[in-house]
């Protein structure tokens with residue numbers, strides 16, 4: 001279990017770095033240009049950090065079952081029906097993630113010589129976020145199924161996956177009201 | 191034909207409860223795996239990566255982070271105080287001040303749900319205690335979020351602009367007038383309800399200049415926020431896509447140095463929460479890259495445009511028909527999902543009909559966001575009713591005057607495009 | 619039909635290049651007696667150029683209109699085709715693409731990257747300098763932030779010319795110029811007209827720094843599998859379309875310039891020599907010195923210093939370059 005805690009902590013730390021990097025790169029782009037010294041590769045760094053933020057963030061969300069979905073139909077069904085639908089979803093999602101991981105890896109290696117704008121970075125670093133993210137998501141799904149069962153695979157329960165010390169305070173922030181949705185467990189940010 | 195199958199597959203997967211990102215991603219990828227398709231499979235993967243490589247799209251994570259930082263930095267509670275003083279003297283003063291608050295929040299938050307949830311927690315029970323009907327309170331707080339989502343910045347408009355390749359700067363500026371009009375029509379509707387039911391003002395008299403001044407002073411840095419952003423964009427310190435990063439820096443400075451409420455622990459907390467929010471919403475955007483490619487490759491927008499434009503040659507009629515269609519779908523389907531699926535299809539259609547995509551964007555986003563506040567499926571409704579423990583039936587009945595106000599407003603927007611367009615045309 | 623060919627470009631539907639493609643579509647379908655179906659995807663509908671090239675390398679039946687800068691990562695020598703002040707006039711490109719050196723590069727590209735460059739004769743215009751204040755010498759560009767394409771060759775060119783390069787998305791140029799986030803942009807007249815740069819800039823200097831040509835690149839494996847007669851039809855018709863597109867583009871130039879002048883934009887000729895002298899460093903920086911030497915026998919003799927730049931007024935702008943650009947850019 002401690003191994004998993006360490007794993008979760010490292011993943012979260014990397015995700016935080018990517019987020020901070022995104023903000024810093026965009027700030028650098030804007031400030032540099034306003035003072036007449038544009039940092040030409042700042043936008044590329046922003047986009048590199050962006051995709052890593054997205055993929056790692058998606059996995060952090062999946063770990064807690066925070067995912068946008070429409071649960072009206074599953075919620076109407078008896079537990080056996082719900083389990084069946086959940087199984088069906090998983091049976092498609094896991095191979096899909098495998099497909100992304102496999103071909104994404106190929107793609108990242110295959111276009112390593114493609115440049116990310118004028119930054120001198122390889123576009124492969126951008127592409128790599130997808131296969132890595134897909135592998136992490138697949139792992140998370142398997143962990144959730146093993147610890148919560150098939151029917152709760154996408155439910156927004158707080159799983160004991162060893163989320164490292166960042167649990168929200170008891171009053172969830174505005175916009176996040178887990179578990180209120182009668183017939184619906186979706187969160188929507190718009 | 192094939193695209194109809196793919197769309198059907200996506201909807202089926204969504205209905206069986208698969209996370210939306212995966213439903214859209216799997217349906218799009220299926221196209222590449224069909225035996226008749228001679229496109230390489232790796233293209234399906236490439237489109238997902240490519241979806242992330244848009245500089246304007248950076249605004250989405252930045253404004254999500256901003257929203258979470260605002261709540262822990264002490265900016266939000268100060269705006270509540272200001273709104274209460276400004277609108278407290280009106281009939282139904284407390285109700286009116288929640289609408290003013292939505293407008294104040296509009297300058298910084300892009301999310302209707304976040305606005306409604308925040309207000310329901312802070313103002314919901316106090317309103318019920320003062321004698322406001324529980325259902326009306328819930329409906330007002332939920333629908334007030336529409337003002338927040340229409341005024342710039344708006345997450346919905348960012349998404350729309352990104353997917354439809356429409357200028358996000360122009361969309362933002364175009365949102366100002368509809369946002370203020372929404373504020374007005376909702377205040378009028380609230381005034382009508384308050385009069386009929388005898389809801390009282392909060393205070394006996396108009397606020398004195400001193401009181402307003404005091405609250406303005408207390409919330410000075412918070413009120414300055416949107417003004418500061420607009421000035422920054424107007425004078426070229428940053429582009430609209432970069433504004434989010436500057437706003438984040440501003441919230442950090444105000445929260446830590448001026449209000450001194452933002453501790454390192456709170457910042458970390460806000461960032462971790464933002465990461466999950468970003469991942470949740472961006473995964474849909476990324477995975478829909480493949481789906482969008484299929485729609486394009488099969489030339490779906492062109493086919494629909496041909497049919498629609500042959501049948502409906504008048505742009506206003508076309509807009510009304512599309513609006514009706516969006517309203518019905520919006521009642522049933524999540525705003526995010528609708529925007530993802532329909533923007534790339536509808537923007538070329540309306541553009542071909544001679545409708546400005548900025549004008550259409552405001553109409554579309556108002557309707558689909560509003561759909562989240564109506565039964566049978568609506569996240570704002572679920573959120574607010576959940577917090578206030580109010581029945582969906584009460585909510586639905588009490589919301590009717592507000593619904594009339596919103597629909598009247600949308601009709602005006604369709605009939606008089608100038609209402610939406612004159613500001614962006616004048617400024618940009 | 620037995621075969622399908624999908625043409626991809628970042629240009630919009632109304633652009634002369636796309637109109638020329640439509641002509642080719644008709645003639646290919648007719649001459650192949652329906653054995654080949656052609657579909658055109660304008661406005662980067664299939665993705666930005668680098669992404670489409672990636673699809674092509676995986677064997678997709680697509681031909682994409684790309685500038686040489688996009689191909690440079692696969693064969694650095696090709697970057698020369700988008701290098702600054704390579705020739706004095708766009709008509710001189712024909713001599714380059716008919717040279718054995720070019721032929722050899724095309725063969726090498728196909729072999730090493732799987733990309734078959736079908737032609738390189740789609741002229742989009744000559745790249746010019748859009749600014750607020752009049753520009754006549756490199757010194758006038760001192761401290762001026764000029765939007766350019768985000769690729770090493772372009773950034774180096776703008777820097778060498780005396781300005782401060784500020785790469786950003788093509789879709790953001792208009793508002794950036796209007797709001798003062800940048801002070802200028804380099805672009806070809808037609809592309810600039812498309813995004814209304816004349817509304818937000820006061821002056822255009824005919825710096826003529828890059829001739830913006832593009833060519834159709836397709837999948838070598840797909841092309842090799844076509845029957846010979848279809849190969850010939852595709853090659854001939856697409857080349858003819860490129861010539862037609864060039865004629866149309868050149869014809870449109872004067873028209874666009876007049877429209878811009880009517881909108882209040884001033885145009886001025888500049889003495890090109892001081893700019894040209896400064897860009898030598900670009901060739902060294904991006905490693906194109908040898909490629910230029912290899913091409914030298916086929917390049918027309920330089921008219922050298924003396925003559926300011928009276929030649930082509932109103933020739934178009936444009937020049938593509940390496941790497942990434944923006945989505946909508948016509949480049």
Ligand code: NA
Pocket residue numbers: 295296297298299300301337338339340341342343344
């Ligand atoms: Na807003």
Ligand code: NA
Pocket residue numbers: 520521522523560561562563564565566567568
């Ligand atoms: Na609804």
